[in-house]
Amino acid sequence: MAKGDGVTSFSVDFMSDLHADLHDSPLDYAALKKNDIAVVAGDVASDPATCLAELKKIAAVYETVLFVDGNHEFRSGKKGFRYNFDFAAVEETLREGIEQMPNVVYLRDKPFVKDGVAIIGRNGHWDYRILKGYPWRQAVREGLGLLGADFNKAASFSKMARRDYYALRDHILQFNGDPSIHTIVVVTHTVPRAELIDFKADSRKAKHAQKGSWLMRNLLRHDMGKKVKFWLFGHQHAAKTQQIDGVLYHENPRGHDVQAARTYRPSVLKFGT
DSSP states (O other), X not given: OOTTTOOOOEEEEEEBOOOGGGOSSOOOHHHHOOSSEEEEESOSSSSHHHHHHHHHHHHTTOSEEEEEOOGGGGBOOTTTTOBOOOHHHHHHHHHHHHTTOTTEEETTTOOEEETTEEEEEEOOOOOSOSXXXXXXXXXXXXXXXXXXXXXXXHHHHHHHHHHHHHXXXXXXXHHHTOTTOOEEEEEESSBSOGGGOOTTSOOOHHHHHTSBOGGXXXXXXXXXXXXXXXXXXXXXXXXXXXXXXXXXXXEOBOOSOHHHXXXXXXEEEEEOO
């Protein structure tokens, strides 16, 4: 118990962008494990089957694994990295696989609650509007080559971003009305605010427009009780910890870089006081 207020705290291991299929050296999760709960913020691998296989390895080590999918889970394997735009089919494949792992929680389908802490999550996707002054249609059009898709398919990410925003909004409203919840942790794969974008890594505006959704920052308007204390994310492969308006934003990606991947380890976060 924490001193003074009787609030129970617990810690988690946080990781994202593992890209297991892109590295020859597998992670030794047993050696890296510091806590009983792992939070995995997407891009485990570049297709659902490989993602599920890696989640199974993680689940064999941790008591509980909390997972949100990333954009790479919607790809069709390493060759060409083409997207599968049947989003519902991909999510169903992931859901069916996760149902075979009793200690893995697909945050897309249900939140995780422990000791007064509610952990909610969605992919987040992107809506091409996160950069101020960059017109939506131009952002979609200039990013087509990055996605290997036509305009309509590329634009469909905006619909997914809106869906995920409203799902997270509903959870925030729900837990703000629950007196047993003192802390809300949001987990998305994509970047939740433009201030968190790593502009140094790439100069292409179209690339940054695919980093996240401008809607996400509006979630905090619905957090009337100021219960959102943490926001964990990934996607852009830039380790980051930044406090904004009372929320700790944290990114801990393994990424693509082979050298950096050899020394990667989950970060440890404590929820509660």
